[in-house]
Amino acid sequence: MKKWNFGAGPSILPPEVMKATADACVDYNGLGLSLMEMSHRTKDFQAVMDEAQDLFKELLGIPEGYSVLFVGGGASLEFCMVPYNLLEKKAAYLNTGVWAKKALKEAKLFGEVVEVASSAADNFTYIPREYTVPADADYFHITTNNTIYGTELREDLDSPVPLVADMSSDIFSRPVDVSKYALIYGGAQKNLSMAGVTFVIVKDEILGKVSRPIPTMLDYRTHASKGSMFNTPPVIPIYCALQTLKWIKAQGGVKEMERRAIERAELLYAEIDRNKMFRGTACKDSRSLMNICFVMADEYKDLEKEFLAFAQEKGMVGIKGHRDVGGFRASCYNAMPLEGVKALVACMQEFEAQH
C-alpha cells in the first residue's frame, strides 16, 4: 500500500532526491568511491558545495552582499549564534510558539530582550499583527512557520531594524524578498535535506558589529569567509540538499512550490471546514500552508483515536498532532504530491460516511 508521509520533520523528500543520495553513498559519479569517503577538499565535493550555494541563491533570488552558509548543529544552535553575533544591547522577538520561545530564551544570555507580542494566551493559534518593534533594537526575530500550531507568517515584513527569521519549516515554499532580511536560518530537515545541516543566509554587512569576542565556530564570519569549509562540513546532507535544490528548479522554482502548497492547503482546509466531524485549530488569517492542524469537532471528540487508526490503515503516516495541540497535523511540505492530500481528504470523507 502506498504510504503518504505527513510527518512534521524529518519529513518527506522527493523520491529522486533520496535515490540520488543513496547512489552517491555507494559510488559517486562512477569514481569507484562513495561520496562519504571522499575528502571535502576534493574538486568533486567543492563542485557540490559551489553548486548548492549558487542554486540556493538563484532559487531565492538572493541579492549581492549576502552569504549562504551550510553548517552543523541545527536551528537550535542558531538560537544562540544569532545573539552571539548580533545582539549588542537589545533584541526584539515575536513569540509565536515553542521554537520562538526557545530562540528568545537564548538571546536573554546576551542582552536585553523585548517580546514585542505573543499569542501564548491563545495557545499560539494566530500570528500577532499589532505590535511595535523598538527602533533601538539590534534586530527583530520572527519564526515564519510554527509547525506545532500550524500558523505561518507568509509575508515579508517591513521591519525598522534588521530582520532575522527562522524559516526552518517553510523555506523554499514561496518566493521570499531576501533583501528585507538581515539573516534567515533554518534546519534542513523539512523542505531542504535530511537532518544534519543548517542553512544560514546572512547579509555580510551586519556582521562584526558586536563588541564581545565570539568563539571561532560560532562566528558567522568564519563560515562566510571560508565558503562553509572552515572545518569538515556535513558532506552527505549538503549533497542531499543540492539534489532537492535541483528538483525544485526542475519543477519550476519557488513560485511553483507556492502554487502547489496553496493548492494542497486549500483542498485540505476546505475539507476541514466542510466536514462536521473536524475543526481547524489555527485562526484563518494565520493558517500555515506547511502544517495543517485540526482536531475532532467537540461532539466527535471520543472518535479521535479511531480516526487516527483509520487513517493509518489507509496509509497516512505521521498525522498525529503535537501534544500541545492534540488531534491531527498533516504536514504538507514541498515534496507532498496533491494525491497525498486527496487521499487524506478521501479518508476524512469515508470516516464521516461511516459515522
Place this chain on the structure above:
Amino acid sequence: MKKWNFGAGPSILPPEVMKATADACVDYNGLGLSLMEMSHRTKDFQAVMDEAQDLFKELLGIPEGYSVLFVGGGASLEFCMVPYNLLEKKAAYLNTGVWAKKALKEAKLFGEVVEVASSAADNFTYIPREYTVPADADYFHITTNNTIYGTELREDLDSPVPLVADMSSDIFSRPVDVSKYALIYGGAQKNLSMAGVTFVIVKDEILGKVSRPIPTMLDYRTHASKGSMFNTPPVIPIYCALQTLKWIKAQGGVKEMERRAIERAELLYAEIDRNKMFRGTACKDSRSLMNICFVMADEYKDLEKEFLAFAQEKGMVGIKGHRDVGGFRASCYNAMPLEGVKALVACMQEFEAQH
C-alpha cells in the same frame, strides 16, 4: 581497477557500512519510507540511537557515570564547548599540531591557558613526553592523533587533573581506558561515520561546575539529559555510525582493530625505513598507526611528483601529504584492508626498481 582510499578524512569506511546506509536512505527496514524522512521521535529511530549509544559503550568498555553524546558541528565546535563547560580559571593544553593549537586558541576566550609543552619548533614531528601539568588546572587537553604530522599518543596518560582528549582520528583503533578521561570527543569522519556527527564521551560528574551561563545547545548537560535528542540529531550520520560500530564488533572489537592497525603500520613503516628513496617524517617513538607520513629522501626529492602520479595510476587515492609536511600521507584507518597497504608497498618497490 581497485582503488585504495588512503585519504585523511572524510575517509574510507567498510563497504558494508556504506551499502547499509545507502539502503536505509531508500527504504528503511521495508517500512516503505526512507530513514531520512522519518521522525527522530519514532520508535524506529529511537532504537537506532539507543543501539548506537549502547554499542559505543560496549566496544570501548565505558564505565558507569559516563554519557555518550552524538551532536552536530564537528570537533571544531567542541574546541569552544570544552572550555565553555569546564574552564573556570585555568586550563592546560599539550600543543602537538594545528588541531591542538586551534583547540587551545578557543580556550583562551574563557580563561587562562597554559601550554605545557609544544613540538612546534620541530614541526610537530613528535609527541612531547616531558612536562608538568599544573595541579590547579581545571583540565588537561590532548590531541591523541595528529593527522597532519602522523604522530600519535597511544597510551592513556595519568593526569593529575581531568583529562580531555580529541580522539577524532584514532577512536576505535585501540582499547582505551576511558576511566582515565573526563571527556573524549571527535568528529566521526575517520573511524566512525560519514561527516556530520560528533561523538562526546563525558563523565557526568565533571559538568555543572563552571559559574558562567552556557547557551543551551553548548551545554553538554542538555544533550546528556535528553539522550542526544534535545533537538533533531543528524539521523543518517548516526545510522551510519551504528553500522560501523556493528562492523567493529563483528570483526572482533577494538583489540582486533588495534592488531590490524599495528600489522598495517609495521608493514608500511618497514618499507619506508628499508626503501632508500623514502624517509618517514615522524619520530619513531611518536609514529601514528593511523596516518603514516613520509617524503622522498633528499637525493630523490625531484621525483616527488612522479611518484605521486605513479601511485595514483596504480589506484592509490588521497596519498598526497598535507602542505605543512609535504610528501605523502597514507591514512590507514580501521576500514583499510592489509591488501591496500600491500598494494602501496608494492608501488614503492616498483618505483624503486625503476630508478
